[in-house]
Amino acid sequence: MARFHDLKLADVRRETADSVSLAFEVPDEDRAAFVFTPGQYLTLRAEIDGHDVRRSYSICSGVNDGELRVAIKRVDGGAFSSFANDDLKPGDTLGVMPPDGRFLAPLDASRARSYVGFAAGSGITPVLAILKSVLEVEPLSRFDLFLGNRNTDSIMFRAALEDLKDRYPGRFSLTHVLSREPREADLLNGRIDAGKCRTILAALINPARVDGFYLCGPERMIAELRETLQGEGVPAERIHFELFTPSSDAAAAAAETRHARQARLKAAPDAENAATVTVILDGASSTLTVPRDGDSILDVALKQRPDMPYACKGGMCCTCRARLVEGEVEMDINYTLAPDELARGFVLTCQSHPLTDRVVLDYDAR
Secondary structure: OOOOEEEEEEEEEEEEOOEEEEEEEOOHHHHHHHOOOOOOEEEEEEEEOOEEEEEEEEEOOOOOOOOEEEEEEOOOOOHHHHHHHHOOOOOOEEEEEEEEOOOOOOOOOOOOOEEEEEEEHHHHHHHHHHHHHHHHHOOOOEEEEEEEEOOHHHOOOHHHHHHHHHHOOOOEEEEEEEOOOOOOOHHHEOOOOHHHHHHHHHHOOOHHHOOEEEEEOOHHHHHHHHHHHHHOOOOHHHEEEEOOOOOHHHHHHHHHHHHHHHHHHHHOOOOOOEEEEEEEEOOEEEEEEEEOOOOOHHHHHHHHOOOOOOOOOOOOOOOOEEEEEEOOEEEOOOOOOOHHHHHOOEEEOOOEEEOOOEEEEEOOOO
């Protein structure tokens, strides 16, 4: 099971007025654990005001950059993002979990592929790692990026993107779309949405020739673009996306799931109010009593096993993933588990509630 490693900060770089990037020193004995695929993220851990705070942030390094770097944009009220932007400095130590994630672009130097990225705000972070790696490792491939921001000053990695455009003029195109800074063409103004996507596909990109679309930004943008791309005939397996925060629609869907579960329990008054749940972690088993309609399995498990792995607790990452060995559970939401993982019995324990009297979950399964 992946565990936190204590890594020192080699560099803290101001990217914009409200974002920083952090580069880590990785000791020789930990290098194998921190080999990453472009698009993955790191889960960071720190004690902030006496609280154990964990957050996941995308790696922005290319595979040949020779460093491990993440970017963190300040979020209103965000404990970790404020801490990172205001307090961290080179030499500080953070807990860092090895790379994880499913927003991936496997590289093949012999292939000539076409990639298109749609990103907004801090959504550029994993897309930057992917496009840098594609341009460096696949000399026959090209990447077209459409990047949304409020204004020029809010563009993260602006200098790095311009440098890539200069280095790969025939293989990398960059189009900025700004919502609060007037541009000369309608296409370049406003937000990236379904209408902009349709215009881009009609005028600039032939979707049939694109091997992979990579989307990262607000949930609404991703939902609109996925629907538009699929409407243009793009197969679902060619559309890759990464969400950083759940939307209000997701919260409503999770609430609906909980209400339906409550209704089922109310309709079955003879059912047990709690289930026996066994969790297996690092080869050690622990047995818990978990309410059928209360805290998630992860939250109950943490009271007995503080070493349980987790990061976002919002169904956005897969840090708390475990395989269902016995019984049935219901997840409130799931953003990250792929269909093949679901078919193999994996669940997000931060979103899982027992449906049967007995449940067994294996965190060590792969």
